[in-house]
Amino acid sequence: MIRNNEKRKETILGIFLLLLLLAVMTFIDAKLPSYHIAIKVIKKASVYALVAVSMNLLNGFTGLFSLGQAGFMLLGAYTYAVLSIPVGKRAGVYQYFDGGWIQFSIPEFFSEHLGETFGLNMGIIIALLLGGLVAAFFAYLIGLPVLRLKSDYLAIATLGFAEILRAFFQWKKLGPLTNGSNLLKSYPDFGSATGYIVLIGIFIALIVLLVNSTYGRAFKAIRDDEIAAEAMGINLAKHKRMAFIISSFFAGIGGGMLAMYMGTLQALSFKSTMTYEILLVVVMGGIGSITGSVITSFLYIASMEWLLRGLDSGTFLGINAPGLFKNGFRMAVVSLIIMVVVLFFSKGIMGDREFSVKGLIRLFGGKKAKENAGGDGNV
């Protein structure tokens, strides 16, 4: 009975917190103009959160050290952009390739049939999901040979794949599809940061549900001890492939949303540095902690794009020192912060723990505050 009561309390508080978040987001959206830095930070950070969580699913929960995230994001981004550019604007975008091969736009099609706003948003979501599916399909193909490799070798193979993909997308012969090395632009966007938060919240919730399901436990078993996992009837090849495909699916969606956030798309921006950036978020948040990844992406993006900007442009925290605070100083400070975090939190900010409503109740209830919050992950 007591247990049930506590569960109910948690659920109510969880729903309350979600509604509060939603209200705050709507408020921010209504008050701030869409070019405001806070909106941009929220959009980019939420996209990074999704990709970091998808990478955590693979690297943190299944123990497969893959560095192909940028490649799968690229696939998702291009699929989304190519399928979403309005037909009328294709001639302008594909000016060197006679308007390109594809002459339809999913969001445009839906907005014609299902109403302006609703149809457009539905179309965007469907195009994003298709981007995820394309990434997942490629993950399946690449997984066949690559998943036989272990640890560092897997990392090198996936990294190589991502690099090849980036070069391939800039190939002139593919121009009518990918616009070669030119920009893709004019595709639609949600406009509001709330849209990003809600959509990405749903995707991350799905990953949390997966991680806490019997399949998630099988993934963790593979990470902890492959030989024992196999001896307990867990098919290694099948489950590794599954984790790889699911992770790539969400990375693809993340890529599509990143393209949406950036407004213009170029294969050049999906360099391996992007993968490392996400890996950094995963490691600093805690390998095996979903909430760690989410919190860290917001902290990381907020400080990189916003809070520490002053270090590059002369004035920081009201201190005006143009001699010291000039281009490049921000990166020096960020590196220092990273080193400090790694030194003092060797397992990342959250370790492999999760932030949960249960933990929050405990924290404010004051009882057993020292005990760590269990893996409910009810954010």
Place this chain on the structure above:
Amino acid sequence: MSENPILRLENVTMQFGGVVAVNNLSLHVNPGEIVALIGPNGAGKTTAFNCITGVYQPTNGIVEFEGKPIVVAHPEGKMKKLYAGENAELYMSRHPIDPTPDKITKLGIARTFQNIRLWKSMTVFDNVLTAKHMLAKQNVFSATLRLARAEDKQMAEETEALLAEQDLLKYRDDLATSLPYGLQRRLEIARALATKPKLLLLDEPAAGMNPQETQELGEFVAQIKEKYGLSILLIEHHMDFVMNFSDRIYAIDFGKLICSGTPDVIANDQRVIDAYLGVSEDE
């Protein structure tokens, strides 16, 4: 041998490069029996286990489970020239079967490990629950969307029952690796039982236990054998354990079977005493 054995090894040979770790080993386990495999260190006992469970593909020989061949091998490739064992020509015409360990486990053979291999980051409860994954019918979508609640509930209940039986329920939410050594062994057995096996392979279950604990473990093994209708094949060094609790014993040395029979026969066999009992154990 009137009844059909549940497990039968026929001329199983495992050769690593030039080293013959298991040489022409034939043995069987009848339903409901506790059979022990003994031998000095490095005799090839664990290698024999690994050949049964699919960790290694043997170089030659057949493993049958419930009358059906589950592993079939004959020397191939480089091994054709290198092969130093016997009976190579016997299985040349047979098509090799080389299953992965998970397939063997799905057939109903579960095992424990000599060096305990629990999942370190998981709780006691999750360790056993995860072993039930193999039996789950839900797919990844229904699992994510929690559509198979009835099955989830059933898995959790069965896990609780197994833990209760092993006196581990009070450690339910502790990390598996935080348990004392003896309890970790028990947990490994519980985990193996969670896959609902017909045959249980125990690799040195009493390693590191004192005589009191060993005695308790033996009684416990006999008890779960009855309760779950298991057959058990075990590797053990504790002679009192082996002598008291096994129905039959196979003794191997340098990969070769040197003697088999009831505990009395083994205890009085000069070859066994020479190879093993008299020399390395003084119990």
